[in-house]
Amino acid sequence: MKSLLLGNAAVARGVYEAGACVASSYPGTPSTEITANIATYDEIYTEWAPNEKVGMEVAWGACLAGKRSFTGMKHVGLNVAADVLFTISYTGVNAGLVCAVADEPGMHSSQNEQDSRYYAKSAKVPMLEPADSSECLEFTKYAYELSEKYDTPVLLRLCTRICHSQSVVELSDRVEPPAKEYVKNPQKYVMMPTFARPRHPIVELRILDLKELSEDTFLNRVEMGETDLGIIASGTAYQYVKEVFGDKVSVLKLGMINPLPEKLILDFATKVKRLVVVEELDPFIEDHCKKLGLKVSGKDMFSIIGELSPNIVAEKFGMPYNDGKNIEDDIPARPPVMCAGCSHRGLFYTLGKIKATVIGDIGCYTLGAAPPLNAMDVCICMGGSVSGLHGFVRGGGKNVVGVIGDSTFAHMGVPGLIDIGYNGSDSTLIILDNSTTGMTGHQENPTTGVNIKGEKVGKMDIETMCRACGIERITVVDPNKLAECEKVIKEEMAAPGPSVIIARRPCALLKTTKSSPPLKVDEEKCTGCKMCMKIGCPAISFKNKKAGINKTLCVGCDVCTQLCKFDALVK
Amino acid sequence: METRNIVIVGVGGQGSLLACNLMGKALMLEGYDAKVSEVHGMSQRGGAVVTYVRCGKKVYSPIVDKGQAELLVSFELLEAARWFELLAPGGTVVTNTQQINPVPVIMGLAEYPENLTDKFEALGAKVDAIDALTLAEEAGSSKTVNIVMMGRLSKYFPFSKDTWDKALEAVVPPKFLEMNKKAFELGMNA
Numbered sequence: 008m009k010s011l012l013l014g015n016a017a018v019a020r021g022v023y024e025a026g027a028c029v030a031s032s033y034p035g036t037p038s039t040e041i042t043a044n045i046a047t048y049d050e051i052y053t054e055w056a057p058n059e060k061v062g063m064e065v066a067w068g069a070c071l072a073g074k075r076s077f078t079g080m081k082h083v084g085l086n087v088a089a090d091v092l093f094t095i096s097y098t099g100v101n102a103g104l105v106c107a108v109a110d111e112p113g114m115h116s117s118q119n120e121q122d123s124r125y126y127a128k129s130a131k132v133p134m135l136e137p138a139d140s141s142e143c144l145e146f147t148k149y150a151y152e153l154s155e156k157y158d159t160p161v162l163l164r165l166c167t168r169i170c171h172s173q174s175v176v177e178l179s180d181r182v183e184p185p186a187k188e189y190v191k192n193p194q195k196y197v198m199m200p201t202f203a204r205p206r207h208p209i210v211e212l213r214i215l216d217l218k219e220l221s222e223d224t225f226l227n228r229v230e231m232g233e234t235d236l237g238i239i240a241s242g243t244a245y246q247y248v249k250e251v252f253g254d255k256v257s258v259l260k261l262g263m264i265n266p267l268p269e270k271l272i273l274d275f276a277t278k279v280k281r282l283v284v285v286e287e288l289d290p291f292i293e294d295h296c297k298k299l300g301l302k303v304s305g306k307d308m309f310s311i312i313g314e315l316s317p318n319i320v321a322e323k324f325g326m327p328y329n330d331g332k333n334i335e336d337d338i339p340a341r342p343p344v345m346c347a348g349c350s351h352r353g354l355f356y357t358l359g360k361i362k363a364t365v366i367g368d369i370g371c372y373t374l375g376a377a378p379p380l381n382a383m384d385v386c387i388c389m390g391g392s393v394s395g396l397h398g399f400v401r402g403g404g405k406n407v408v409g410v411i412g413d414s415t416f417a418h419m420g421v422p423g424l425i426d427i428g429y430n431g432s433d434s435t436l437i438i439l440d441n442s443t444t445g446m447t448g449h450q451e452n453p454t455t456g457v458n459i460k461g462e463k464v465g466k467m468d469i470e471t472m473c474r475a476c477g478i479e480r481i482t483v484v485d486p487n488k489l490a491e492c493e494k495v496i497k498e499e500m501a502a503p504g505p506s507v508i509i510a511r512r513p514c515a516l517l518k519t520t521k522s523s524p525p526l527k528v529d530e531e532k533c534t535g536c537k538m539c540m541k542i543g544c545p546a547i548s549f550k551n552k553k554a555g556i557n558k559t560l561c562v563g564c565d566v567c568t569q570l571c572k573f574d575a576l577v578k
Numbered sequence: 579m580e581t582r583n584i585v586i587v588g589v590g591g592q593g594s595l596l597a598c599n600l601m602g603k604a605l606m607l608e609g610y611d612a613k614v615s616e617v618h619g620m621s622q623r624g625g626a627v628v629t630y631v632r633c634g635k636k637v638y639s640p641i642v643d644k645g646q647a648e649l650l651v652s653f654e655l656l657e658a659a660r661w662f663e664l665l666a667p668g669g670t671v672v673t674n675t676q677q678i679n680p681v682p683v684i685m686g687l688a689e690y691p692e693n694l695t696d697k698f699e700a701l702g703a704k705v706d707a708i709d710a711l712t713l714a715e716e717a718g719s720s721k722t723v724n725i726v727m728m729g730r731l732s733k734y735f736p737f738s739k740d741t742w743d744k745a746l747e748a749v750v751p752p753k754f755l756e757m758n759k760k761a762f763e764l765g766m767n768a
């Protein structure tokens with residue numbers, strides 16, 4: 008049967024058809040829908056893990072026990088799971104284990120533009136890279152075979168344009184291989200030095216075997232055309248090359264990114280007059296070619312930064328293309344904003360008002376850094392707010408708070424809070440508990456007590472967790488009650504020793520969140536002072552020297568009414 | 579069969595995901611090779627959203643680059659202007675005339691540009707503008723602006739009514755099907 012599937016859904020389908028039984032992932036754009044889709048197959052136990060390291064370890068445990076397993080993450084998630092990856096490369100697997108990692112050239116929704124291909128190379132595990140949904144499905148299934156045949160975890164490298172574009176796939180039935188028996192084998196699975204040392208040469212031999220495979224696997228293919236120009240490409244870059252040249256030039260399409268073939272590339276190079284590598288981000292394939300002694304172009308033509316596109320490829324090769332015309336007017340930007348009624352808005356207004364230095368973190372609340380709130384100073388990686396806050400305070404920083412979302416707290420915030428509780432500092436951490444993982448599209452998480460299937464399960468209680476970390480001062484506030492919130496924040500910042508403030512109010516977009524009727528502006532009373540504009544609510548505008556409320560957006564959260572000194576915002 | 583390039587733009591929250599799925603379904607029913615991009619993440623928080631639809635015999639690139647779109651379908655007027663450079667020479671802007679002010683305009687830091695459709699025409703584009711918000715309200719909900727616009731877009735495809743009905747049935751929950759069918763027709767016939 009043919010079907011139009013999102014790249015992510017096609018990976019999920021591949022996991023299903025390959026007969027995998029366990030999937031554990033942490034969400035992250037653009038990888039989230041893989042696991043969300045896997046959860047729709049009842050045959051596969053699927054869960055949201057608190058973070059990527061846990062996800063990969065769960066997948067590893069499941070494959071050891073004998074069932075094919077999966078974990079998926081965004082590129083920065085692999086940093087978190089890297090500790091696992093580098094050593095399960097040594098232990099190998101029992102049943103197959105596939106890990107999808109989604110890069111984000113262009114940083115549509117990410118904090119950096121790292122190139123995950125280096126992970127495969129340094130952890131010495133195979134990495135496959137599909138170029139459309141059909142390959143997403145096919146490569147995922149094949150990855151399980153590779154995993155078992157070569158006794159290794161297999162990485163599947165994706166990127167935004169592959170994850171989030173739908174294309175045609177051919178569906179097949181699920182074939183669940185018989186579970187493999189778990190056989191106790193400490194020499195293989197207990198990675199202490201005496202056992203790990205003999206595993207290392209096995210890893211090195213494995214990568215040599217895989218190199219041999221890469222020379223004639225179907226994953227890599229030569230598409231000969233005219234021989235003036237030969238292009239080596241993979242993933243989206245391959246699609247752009249084909250878009251520009253069709254079948255005119257010769258292309259070596261690589262589906263196996265690690266290890267890269269040698270003979271195949273050398274052979275292709277002898278057949279063409281000029282050799283160019285087209286790849287997004289770093290010169291990964293290009294460097295390999297150079298090591299083979301080839302004269303090759305790549306990053307001398309294409310930027311190391313951002314995404315490629317058909318026009319960029321055409322331009323660099325001197326091919327004709329349309330550039331499109333631009334409207335002359337300045338087009339006002341339309342940046343993402345906190346939604347009307349967002350539970351984070353009031354809190355960031357308050358933090359801005361008291362001019363606190365805010366050590367931030369990643370989530371919807373990072374928008375607190377944008378105007379007009381301008382109330383976040385720092386944001387690097389998940390959990391960084393908590394330990395960063397502790398360091399900032401120890402480094403002499405004053406008038407400072409940390410902010411972290413509920414999902415992010417469970418992800419990596421807890422170890423930082425253990426540090427604060429254990430080593431002590433005058434740190435004030437604010438946990439923004441909006442009962443969901445908002446940023447990535449409302450996934451459940453350990454603090455919501457509901458699982459990926461929507462069932463009520465165990466719940467990580469934030470207060471108890473903070474207490475267990477050694478924090479004694481714990482206060483719960485409603486971030487929409489501005490005066491109370493300000494008072495508590497000031498008190499806790501002034502108090503010696505560590506404290507945690509839990510700002511608790513469910514995300515306005517949750518189905519279970521009740522909204523109030525939209526507010527109105529009493530035009531008689533409105534003086535046009537623009538106080539209500541200071542919170543950056545998309546439902547409030549300013550026209551003819553008066554505030555106006557968009558009744559389809561306003562959910563009556565009442566944050567603006569608390570700012571209006573003239574009682575002009577009314578029910 | 580030449581590859582056709584369509585760009586659908588709008589404001590996060592206007593339902594471009596559903597529109598894309600509808601388009602993809604219709605193209606599948608008609609037996610095209612197709613690539614349909616979606617947008618997730620940051621851009622959903624009221625930001626500018628662009629999605630690409632490409633169809634033909636064999637489609638490579640998942641994105642439509644500048645100067646390549648035969649049709650630029652916009653759920654909001656300013657967004658048509660923002661993505662105008664994606665339009666191919668002689669292409670058509672199919673746009674909703676509704677204006678949704680972005681935050682810089684709301685805050686009085688920027689102006690919403692005027693007479694945009696005239697400017698599109700001055701740059702050589704054909705313009706097909708409808709008031710999709712009014713039509714959506716007529717269909718039963720302002721939330722169906724996306725479907726009204728897809729109804730309008732359907733005029734540029736030689737597909738049967740049956741194809742579109744089947745596609746709607748596949749992507750719209752049964753509860754809202756009648757309303758959406760009405761929205762689609764209002765857009766088509768406006």
Ligand SMILES: Cc1ncc(C[n+]2csc(CCOP(=O)(O)OP(=O)(O)O)c2C)c(N)n1
Nearest residue numbers: 035084369370371412413414415444445446
């Ligand atoms: C290591 C890592 N994994 C995943 C992500 C993607 N990501 C960014 S924020 C976020 C969750 C935010 O949820 P929460 O902390 O509850 O805040 P909210 O968005 O609900 O305000 C996720 C999954 C990331 N940036 N880094």
